[in-house]
Amino acid sequence: MDLQELINISRIPLPYSQKVIDLFRNPKNQGKMKNPTVIAVAGNPACGDMITFYMKINDQEVIEKITFESYGCAANIATASIVTEMVNGLNLKDTWKELSWKKVVEEVGGLPNVKSHCGILAVGAVKRGIRKYYQQKGLVPNWIPRGLTSEEKQALEEEELAEKLSKK
Amino acid sequence: MSLNPSKIRGDFPIFQRKINNNPLIYFDNAATTQKPIQVIDSIKNFYEKYNANVHRAVYSLSQEATELYEDSREKIAKFINAEPSEIIFTRGTTEAINLIAYSWGLDNLKQNDEILLTEMEHHSNLIPWEIISKRTEAITKYVKINENSTINLKDFENKLSTKTKIVSISHVSNVTGVINDIKNISKITHENNSLILIDGAQSVPHMKVDVKELDIDFLAFSAHKMLGPTGIGALYCKKKNFETMGPFQGGGEMIKNVNFNSKIQKPEIQWNSPPWKFEAGTPNIAGSIGFMEAVKYLDSIGIEKVSSYEKDLTKYALNRIKECKKTIVYGPLDTSIKCGIISFNVQGLSSHDVALFADTFGIMIRSGYHCAQPLHQVIKLQSSARASFYIYNTIEEIDRFVEVLKEIEQF
Numbered sequence: 001m002d003l004q005e006l007i008n009i010s011r012i013p014l015p016y017s018q019k020v021i022d023l024f025r026n027p028k029n030q031g032k033m034k035n036p037t038v039i040a041v042a043g044n045p046a047c048g049d050m051i052t053f054y055m056k057i058n059d060q061e062v063i064e065k066i067t068f069e070s071y072g073c074a075a076n077i078a079t080a081s082i083v084t085e086m087v088n089g090l091n092l093k094d095t096w097k098e099l100s101w102k103k104v105v106e107e108v109g110g111l112p113n114v115k116s117h118c119g120i121l122a123v124g125a126v127k128r129g130i131r132k133y134y135q136q137k138g139l140v141p142n143w144i145p146r147g148l149t150s151e152e153k154q155a156l157e158e159e160e161l162a163e164k165l166s167k168k
Numbered sequence: 169m170s171l172n173p174s175k176i177r178g179d180f181p182i183f184q185r186k187i188n189n190n191p192l193i194y195f196d197n198a199a200t201t202q203k204p205i206q207v208i209d210s211i212k213n214f215y216e217k218y219n220a221n222v223h224r225a226v227y228s229l230s231q232e233a234t235e236l237y238e239d240s241r242e243k244i245a246k247f248i249n250a251e252p253s254e255i256i257f258t259r260g261t262t263e264a265i266n267l268i269a270y271s272w273g274l275d276n277l278k279q280n281d282e283i284l285l286t287e288m289e290h291h292s293n294l295i296p297w298e299i300i301s302k303r304t305e306a307i308t309k310y311v312k313i314n315e316n317s318t319i320n321l322k323d324f325e326n327k328l329s330t331k332t333k334i335v336s337i338s339h340v341s342n343v344t345g346v347i348n349d350i351k352n353i354s355k356i357t358h359e360n361n362s363l364i365l366i367d368g369a370q371s372v373p374h375m376k377v378d379v380k381e382l383d384i385d386f387l388a389f390s391a392h393k394m395l396g397p398t399g400i401g402a403l404y405c406k407k408k409n410f411e412t413m414g415p416f417q418g419g420g421e422m423i424k425n426v427n428f429n430s431k432i433q434k435p436e437i438q439w440n441s442p443p444w445k446f447e448a449g450t451p452n453i454a455g456s457i458g459f460m461e462a463v464k465y466l467d468s469i470g471i472e473k474v475s476s477y478e479k480d481l482t483k484y485a486l487n488r489i490k491e492c493k494k495t496i497v498y499g500p501l502d503t504s505i506k507c508g509i510i511s512f513n514v515q516g517l518s519s520h521d522v523a524l525f526a527d528t529f530g531i532m533i534r535s536g537y538h539c540a541q542p543l544h545q546v547i548k549l550q551s552s553a554r555a556s557f558y559i560y561n562t563i564e565e566i567d568r569f570v571e572v573l574k575e576i577e578q579f
């Protein structure tokens with residue numbers, strides 16, 4: 001008997017939606033990328049898990065290809081997978097506007113409360129990646145807010161994360 | 169088995185609860201333990217019959233409260249074979265270690281002195297020393313741990329030097345359950361003329377800890393990890409060390425006399441004698457009474473029996489977990505050097521998911537870093553899940569846990 005059946009029989013509410021489980025088992029766009037334009041590494045201050053996005057961005061500022069690597073939980077892997085599907089082929093400005101934590105959570109069929117932070121990580125990491133892309137080019141587009149968005153604040157850089165965890 | 173778990177369970181009201189339609193299986197005892205009705209009642213009883221401030225008034229009620237508070241100190245002292253005057257009440261292990269770091273550390277450490285810690289320390293035995301090291305310019309050093317998570321004694325002896333003023337290490341690791349050979353470590357430390365502080369948060373609740381036999385200078389532990397209430401713990405401090413310790417916090421209770429000297433327009437302060445010198449302000453009186461009751465409860469079973477029962481449970485669990493093919497257990501498997509703490513991961517799953525799924529079956533286990541980041545970096549883990557046992561856990565609960573773990577592996 002697998003977990004799914006057992007849960008059905010014992011009527012235990014499954015913590016994850018079917019969509020999350022499916023994406024966790026068969027994530028899209030997972031793995032490293034050769035010669036990406038930007039690598040965005042971000043860590044989750046709530047649990048300490050890390051995620052990496054690799055993005056290939058062309059001259060028209062369109063995301064041509066995006067992959068991720070994660071050792072986080074199922075919610076994290078599923079939301080990262082959805083994010084790659086959502087933004088693939090979009091230009092950076094639309095990506096920034098389109099991508100929100102709420103949308104991502106809706107797309108995966110909801111997340112249990114204790115897992116909401118896992119979805120924020122993927123969104124924050126991609127936004128940090130976009131910011132980094134422009135920093136590398138020395139550009140400051142006016143549609144990127146000066147201060148970090150709340151999503152970016154939930155996706156810490158590695159050193160910030162290490163410091164945060166050592167205080168816990 | 170040596171103790172009667174079903175009788176014990178009857179004393180713990182929380183086990184009447186269901187979680188997600190399952191009977192509660194509580195396997196996070198390294199974080200905090202459940203409370204028997206005797207402890208709960210003792211606190212209620214105090215507030216209903218004896219509530220007054222301590223050490224302050226001549227009236228009967230205050231006298232009675234004071235007597236209970238001091239009885240508690242005596243009971244706790246006896247539990248670890250110390251004198252009552254060597255017990256300082258604190259908020260818990262963390263505050264006890266901070267007390268030493270500040271009271272002793274600020275007055276006795278200077279530039280280039282060394283504080284010797286290990287890679288297996290809980291943050292509460294690490295951050296206070298890092299803070300004090302910044303203030304005093306003393307240096308913290310970390311003893312390596314072996315592949316099987318025990319302390320590397322060679323590295324310990326190498327790092328111990330004439331500069332080492334204090335060694336501060338945990339008795340039992342809250343991640344792997346490894347029991348350190350404190351008697352030996354203490355002997356080596358004292359031969360080197362250094363002091364030794366033991367973080368007893370995970371040892372005092374689970375095994376006989378005799379401060380005289382171990383010959384240690386300081387011992388910190390928390391009531392809530394040994395059936396008592398939160399917000400109270402104790403610091404054992406060997407009498408001779410009091411001479412070198414300045415006050416910790418200032419306030420009422422920790423002073424004997426304050427005379428206002430009108431010539432210099434300043435108060436002249438005389439400290440109270442230890443242990444009261446280190447207990448500023450109104451203490452956690454009800455907490456101390458709950459603490460005393462918890463110790464009485466453990467005494468009524470016998471701490472040796474607690475130890476051997478937990479070892480039996482751990483041995484049984486480790487053996488059964490072998491059936492779970494995707495589960496990796498960290499640390500030694502030999503229960504002669506290990507307490508009832510099992511850290512593990514299920515291949516391909518985040519520890520947080522393991523804990524989340526276990527929760528749907530009513531099983532409470534921890535996931536994450538267990539406040540011991542350096543150790544996790546050393547054994548190269550993202551994070552781990554942890555099951556930890558106490559006297560009310562049973563073989564049947566472990567069977568259920570293994571059954572659920574096998575299901576989780578299928579996720």
Ligand SMILES: Cc1ncc(COP(=O)(O)O)c(C=O)c1O
Binds near residue numbers: 341342367
């Ligand atoms: C080894 C160790 N030391 C110290 C502590 C801190 O104890 P407390 O939070 O009760 O002060 C803990 C508890 O988490 C622990 O496991």
Ligand code: FES
Binds near residue numbers: 049072073075115117
């Ligand atoms: S628990 Fe860490 S990302 Fe979900």
